[in-house]
Amino acid sequence: MLMTDRERLAGEIKALAEKHGNCRTALIPIVQEIKQKYRKVDDFAMQVIADQLGIHPVEVYSVVSFYAFLGSAAHGKYIIRLCRTISCDMQGKERVMRQMENDLGIRFGETTADGKFSLEWANCMGMCDQGPAMLVNEKVYTHVTPEKVHEILEECRRSFGVHATEQKEVYLV
Amino acid sequence: MSPLPTFSTMAPEAGLKQAMSLSRPDIIETMKQSGLKGRGGAGFPTGMKWNFAAAAQAAEKFVICNADEGEPGTFKDRVILQEHADLVFEGMTIAGKAIGARSGIVFLRGEYTYLRPQLEAVLDKRRKQKLLGKDILGSDLEFDIRIFMGAGAYICGEETALIEALEGFRGEPRNRPPFPVNTGFLGRPSVVNNVETLASAACILQKGADWWKATGTANSTGIKIFSVSGDCEKPGVYEFPMGITVAQLLKEVGGVGAKAVQVGGASGLCIPASQFKRIIAFEDIPTGGSIIVFGQQRDMLDVLHNFLDFFVDESCGQCTPCRLGNRKLLEGVELLREGKCSMAYLQELCALGDTMQIASKCGLGQSSPSAFLSVVKNFREELMGRTYSHV
Ligand SMILES: Cc1cc2nc3c(=O)[nH]c(=O)nc-3n(C[C@H](O)[C@H](O)[C@H](O)COP(=O)(O)O)c2cc1C
Numbered sequence: 332m333l334m335t336d337r338e339r340l341a342g343e344i345k346a347l348a349e350k351h352g353n354c355r356t357a358l359i360p361i362v363q364e365i366k367q368k369y370r371k372v373d374d375f376a377m378q379v380i381a382d383q384l385g386i387h388p389v390e391v392y393s394v395v396s397f398y399a400f401l402g403s404a405a406h407g408k409y410i411i412r413l414c415r416t417i418s419c420d421m422q423g424k425e426r427v428m429r430q431m432e433n434d435l436g437i438r439f440g441e442t443t444a445d446g447k448f449s450l451e452w453a454n455c456m457g458m459c460d461q462g463p464a465m466l467v468n469e470k471v472y473t474h475v476t477p478e479k480v481h482e483i484l485e486e487c488r489r490s491f492g493v494h495a496t497e498q499k500e501v502y503l504v
Numbered sequence: 505m506s507p508l509p510t511f512s513t514m515a516p517e518a519g520l521k522q523a524m525s526l527s528r529p530d531i532i533e534t535m536k537q538s539g540l541k542g543r544g545g546a547g548f549p550t551g552m553k554w555n556f557a558a559a560a561q562a563a564e565k566f567v568i569c570n571a572d573e574g575e576p577g578t579f580k581d582r583v584i585l586q587e588h589a590d591l592v593f594e595g596m597t598i599a600g601k602a603i604g605a606r607s608g609i610v611f612l613r614g615e616y617t618y619l620r621p622q623l624e625a626v627l628d629k630r631r632k633q634k635l636l637g638k639d640i641l642g643s644d645l646e647f648d649i650r651i652f653m654g655a656g657a658y659i660c661g662e663e664t665a666l667i668e669a670l671e672g673f674r675g676e677p678r679n680r681p682p683f684p685v686n687t688g689f690l691g692r693p694s695v696v697n698n699v700e701t702l703a704s705a706a707c708i709l710q711k712g713a714d715w716w717k718a719t720g721t722a723n724s725t726g727i728k729i730f731s732v733s734g735d736c737e738k739p740g741v742y743e744f745p746m747g748i749t750v751a752q753l754l755k756e757v758g759g760v761g762a763k764a765v766q767v768g769g770a771s772g773l774c775i776p777a778s779q780f781k782r783i784i785a786f787e788d789i790p791t792g793g794s795i796i797v798f799g800q801q802r803d804m805l806d807v808l809h810n811f812l813d814f815f816v817d818e819s820c821g822q823c824t825p826c827r828l829g830n831r832k833l834l835e836g837v838e839l840l841r842e843g844k845c846s847m848a849y850l851q852e853l854c855a856l857g858d859t860m861q862i863a864s865k866c867g868l869g870q871s872s873p874s875a876f877l878s879v880v881k882n883f884r885e886e887l888m889g890r891t892y893s894h895v
């Protein structure tokens with residue numbers, strides 16, 4: 332990591348810790364904000380957080396690895412979380428899953444090579460009457476059908492700039 | 505989504521104003537009189553909970569609103585927060601006065617991050633209207649509310665795991681006792697209540713305990729908000745009196761002719777058609793409000809497989825009966841699907857389920873075998889001797 336980047340990250344963590352009260356109760360909010368901005372919480376970040384809060388870095392890791400929305404590994408710009416719980420399952424989440432994998436060329440649990448999309452499973456997200464439901468980052472989509480998958484992905488891609496849309500889609504064997 | 509009739513007929517802040525004119529013991533007495541039981545699933549009497557926290561001596565106390573709504577098939581707390589956030593915050597403020605707390609925390613699940621801006625706006629508006637902060641409504645009452653975002657863990661709906669998360673730890677449930685009303689957030693007395701419980705409390709303060717008691721059964725008073733999904737014509741959020749039969753409910757939601765109904769989510773009970781005359785209330789089929797309708801075409805093993813996947817994924821892993829027990833039940837369902845499970849082994853799995861109910865540390869492991877046990881009991885003819893074509 333570039334030294335200047337490190338300094339900047341350390342500075343940000345310090346400011347966050349101050350904002351959230353510089354004690355253990357600040358741990359999850361700090362990790363949430365770092366993860367939101369950098370899409371990962373690496374060893375260096377965990378070390379700085381630990382130093383700030385006066386705890387061992389392993390304590391930070393143990394919390395980060397517990398929660399589905401934290402996790403130290405890097406994820407794509409868009410995390411797509413498809414609900415796999417019963418009501419969405421009965422409303423056809425399996426076909427949405429297939430189409431999602433086909434259109435992105437990755438499996439659930441993976442991130443595209445360009446770092447733009449991650450596919451993850453989620454458990455019931457409180458939209459059971461309007462399934463299949465999924466979250467794209469914080470935004471919720473309901474009544475998702477295999478045909479709508481392409482449209483939703485294009486909507487994300489538009490944010491990457493004019494040349495990024497209509498990417499070649501792949502056939503997944 | 506149409507707003508809920510009862511909640512939307514409430515006059516704004518009338519409950520809070522009423523609470524201001526009452527003494528702390530009188531507020532608690534009203535709650536006790538109403539017979540309101542917790543809407544989060546466990547059904548603990550709310551008045552009694554508040555009384556314990558009020559009696560505890562401490563420099564600081566907390567009111568925590570449990571908005572972690574993660575039970576499969578539940579979404580009524582989301583609708584209440586979207587449509588009636590004021591009522592929920594009003595209920596929290598009343599609870600704050602009743603127990604002598606100055607801070608409230610809403611534990612909002614990470615999946616509901618999109619609700620946060622809206623909720624923060626309501627909180628800001630309330631601060632401007634002097635309904636939060638110092639000198640509420642010109643009295644000497646001080647109370648404010650902040651929002652804490654969950655990070656994607658069903659187990660954090662369990663109140664002690666929720667407190668662990670607030671304190672910056674893994675969401676691993678604690679031993680109870682001590683209960684949060686004595687040793688809660690930061691070791692201070694804390695009342696943890698469901699979103700709907702708090703909104704209902706505001707209604708009760710406004711309209712009185714007798715009005716609330718007039719609906720429902722003697723043991724389960726009042727109205728209950730249900731989240732209905734699955735094989736029915738009109739899924740959505742419903743308001744029904746406690747004590748409604750499964751059959752009546754199915755009629756309302758367009759689910760007549762169902763094969764079974766899952767009441768209480770994945771941790772609840774699977775009710776077969778032969779028992780649709782039973783009532784939904786704490787004395788018969790308890791529920792936090794999740795209703796999932798299964799049509800005739802559904803394979804109950806697929807349902808069980810889905811539920812057990814959920815529990816294997818969401819178990820915090822702290823205690824063995826739950827961590828390994830759910831895995832064993834899941835493997836058992838896979839054997840049944842392949843037609844490879846002997847009756848003796850199925851009986852062993854049921855015994856394992858019984859053990860999990862007794863030996864697990866928290867409600868997750870204690871209730872996760874319920875669906876398995878009720879399906880084995882009620883749909884046995886469907887389960888045994890399958891041929892491979894079912895896979
Ligand atoms: C595994 C598990 C998950 C739970 N999830 C929730 C939840 O999402 N929302 C909730 O209000 N209560 C949930 N509860 C119940 C809480 O522990 C607690 O009893 C409840 O918040 C108390 O509020 P009440 O008395 O108003 O119902 C859960 C319990 C267990 C064991």
Ligand code: SF4
Nearest residue numbers: 820822823826866869
């Ligand atoms: S029962 Fe399950 S969720 Fe509860 S403490 Fe044990 S392992 Fe954790």
Ligand code: FES
Nearest residue numbers: 414419456458459
């Ligand atoms: S089952 Fe998918 S949102 Fe509830």
